[in-house]
Structure formats: structure tokens, C-alpha cells
Amino acid sequence: MNTESLLAPVCHICESKFSKTYTFKEKMFGFNDEFKYNECSNCGCLQIAEIPGNMDKYYPPYYYSFTTKTALLKRKPFIKRLFGRFRVKRVLKRKATALNYIKHINVGIKDRILEVGCGRGYLLCDLFNFGFENVEGVDKYLPEEIDHGYGVKIRKKELNELDPDRYDVIMMNHVFEHMDQQHQVLNDCHRLLKKNGCLAICIPILGDAWKIYGENWVQLDAPRHFFLHTLKSMEILADHTSFNIKHTLFDSSSFQFWASELYKKSIPLFSSKNNYGPYPYYENFSEQEMEDYESKAQQLNELKRGDTAVFYLYKK
Template structure:
């Protein structure tokens, strides 16, 4: 059945358009529309065969998971961190506004095989797990770093200090429900960090060729307004928003404009921008993305949501 109302705020959908599957170059078209109120772009009908659009070599499942090596690796990484600033892992910057302690309990939702949680363990986070409903089996990486196969509703409530969703929220069919489940899992004052593409400048410029539409895998492309509506409904406080777009918003969309897929159909590898654009062009794209981020107009962002429950005054 085709959806006609916004699943976030209930307002009418408008500006229906067809977006093409271009990551793998299948080029099949899927109808999307934009909400007249919260501006969220959403797919009108979730394909019944959606699983077939996540082939085995899809990046979440083909990631290199570093071995967990404990103290030695931590010291080595910490040493590196101070020695070569540019090798600092981006997760450390992303977590900076939260003051998360190494002993606090962290869950990475939709983590694939657990690449990030293993890297974070090697950076000193001691109490970290992942969960992904779509993995073929549970993964045990050692030192109690494991990836669970559960639905969020099956995990223990009030038990996490930080939940992370790195580019998975836009793939969820019922975002409000997932947000409500996340809220329950958090301890009081705990945080949910959501990294997602957002409707912004790149959408205005590239429209159906915008790389982050990623039809049909992205069911919702959110806006600040839609996240605020959902956060309020569930009880979260949005404490901070950081835009973190990069040059791909330009070069990926430029490739789609030229009818070139993101993944090479032959090698099954991601295409390299250097094969299509000059170093000056890529530097220009990187600079433009930085400027857009500075002005809150980048095409992806990190939303920091806090569970703040106040004690009842008797």
C-alpha cells in the first residue's frame, strides 16, 4: 500500500519523484516524496524484496574487523594519537561533546560485524557491545566485545550510558518505534548519538541524483525538524547537532549525474574519486563541504539526544 501521509508528523506528502538505485548501478526507480511540514524525504512503498538490495558484499558486512589485542594495542594507539594528529580516529571527535568515560556502557546499533566497537575497544573503551539484527550469527571478538543479533526490545532497559547509530537510522522502517526502544535502554542522563544524512543544500542542488538518497535502502532522509519532532514525542532532549558532511556529497552526486554507479559492477569495490576528478576538484569539494558544515548546511549530521528524567518532587 502506498503511503500518502508523513510517517513522522502526519502532514501531507508532496513533490513525488522517482529515485534510482545507483550504488550498485541497478538503476531501478522507486517513488519517494517530501513532507509538506517537516520536509523529510521518504520512500512511498518499501520493496518486498528489500533484502536483495543488500548483497553480500554490501559495505556493512564486508568490513575489516581489527583483532582485539588489549593493553598493548591501546598504548600503541594512544601513543600514535599524540604523535600523528591526523590519524586520530573520527569517533573520538564525534564523542567529544559527551565526555564519555572508558568504563561507561556503550552499544553500537546496526554495527555489522563490529568493526567500530573493536576499534573503540583498542582505544580504551572497556564496556562496549554491538547489536545488529541482520547479521548471520553472533560475533565474539574476545574481552566481552561481542555483536548481539537481537532486536532492541530484547535488551535490558536502563542499562546503557551511550547508544550509537552510525548511518543506520535512515534504513529503519519505523524510526519512532526504534527511538522509543532506544530511550528505554538508556540510563537516566544517557545519550543516543545518531549520524544520518539530512535534507539540505545537496538535495536542492542535485535532487534525484543526490548520492545520499540511496534508493531504495534509505527509507527516510530526515531534517532537523523531523528529529526534533520525534525526540520530543519520545522524551529525548536534543542537546547538540554537528554537521559532518564531506566531499562525497559532491563527487558521489556528480557520478550519479553522469549515470555512473558508486560501486564498480565488475570489481564490486567502491569507485575512487581520483579516477574521475582532478586533485584540485576533490580539494575544492572538501573545502565546500567544510563551509557547508560550518553554516549548518552539510548533507549529513550528528544528532546528540539525551534522556533527561527529572525526579518527581513529592
């Protein structure tokens, strides 16, 4: 990783001056190490001032994307093809997971899909299980490449090592905020996409939760999140890399509230007390509180003020 890439006096998205500097602590694991972030005076994007040289510390073996279980259905692809596009869309409509954002793309079961920064590939396995036949992943931080079978592979490669004009859909599911070279990543994706292909980027967004919780907002996730975007900064970034954002889907959940409330109490999401498993939030919040948080999240999504969103980018 280029530890010098973010050492600049101006915003890396729009080249405007910074207006504010904040100090945020690492809270997910309770390390409490401090990191400076700058806020752009124009686009409002928050960005880490300097990437730590010891980033491995903040991605320990028990980091959630390394431990998420994956599994393919034990049946061959031709059986799934019998169900066709209708079955895929119907299942996705029911399924309340990150797969939901696929239904906003005109994608067929034979289209070629790439997920960038996919970890062990749980989302790719879900896509394959729901009928998509040509799915693959790339993650340069994998210890080794993974072959799930039936052609579902995750390669340990950089984007610039992949063939151009190959993919109908490229997905980045909560990984783009972890990348330091924002313009370069989008330029690489532009090269890899077919003419009418779609780049779907799901990221945290600076919204009401940031205003409410400030340094305790769970999606700050210092120092792992190098960039926290606004709608304006994403528009600028897309334009600079020859993309148009044709649709934005806000998909935040109750997580923005209950996890931030834990941080206010100095409770990490993962700690040795829970064998580094997820914190049992139900011990701190009643069923009614959780329902209220979820209801509030949906209201914010409708107002386009939730704290996560999916951006659908197409080539100009």
C-alpha cells in the same frame, strides 16, 4: 521487515500531508530500479512510499558494511586502562573518523556503549582499541553473532530484547535512515538508556547537496534509505519520543560532491567492473577538485547546511 509499515497517506514523522512525490533510482550498484518517495509539506522529511518486498537484493554480500575489515589490538584491556581518559580524548581529537563524534559526549572509558546496526563492528573495535572497555553491538540482520574477543560481542537481536536502563551511550552510525519504525526505535533506545545517557544518531540531512543534485544526490540511496530527515523533522521526532536534541554536529565531507557527480554520469559506486570494490574516484577528479570539494563541505558544515549530521539526544 514490515512491508506495510510505510503505506500511509500522511507523514510518518509529523502526520502532515505530503506535498510532493519523487521517483528515485537505485544508483549505488547501478540496478536503476525505480522507487517513489513522498515529501512532507510540514517537516520536509522525504520517506519511501512503499518498502520493496525484496530488500535482500539491495544488500548483496558485497555491500560495504558486510565487507569492512575489523580488528582488535592484541593487548588486554588493563594495559589500556593505564592511559586513562586523557589518552582516549587526545587520540580521538587526532583521529579523523566517525569516532570523532564521541568526543562531544561526556563518556568515560568504563561507561557502557552500545552500537545499533553495527554490521561487523568496525567502529566498536576502534572504540575498544582506543581504550573504551565496555562496548557491544546489536544487528538483527547479521547471519550469525560475532565474538571479537575481550568481551566485544555483536548480538543478533532486536532492541526490545535488551535489558532496560543499561547503557550510558547508544550510537547509530548511518543506520537510522535504513529503519522503517522510526518512533519505535527511539522509544526502544529511550528505554535502554540510563537517566543521563546519550543517544548519538549520525544520518544524512537534506541540505545544499540535495538542492544541487536532486535525484543524483548520493545520500538518497534508494531504496535502502527509508527516511531522509531535515532539522525540523528530527526535532519533531525527538520531541515525540521524549528526547531533547542538545547538540547537532554537521560532519559532511567531499563525498557528497564527487559521488553525486559520478551519479550524474550514470557511474555506480560499486560495480562488476571494479570487482564490486569502491569506484576509483581519482580517475575522474583532479587533486585540486577533491580539495575544493572538501573545502566546500567544511564551509557547509559551518553554515549547518552539510549533508550529514550527528544528533545528540538526551532524555527529557
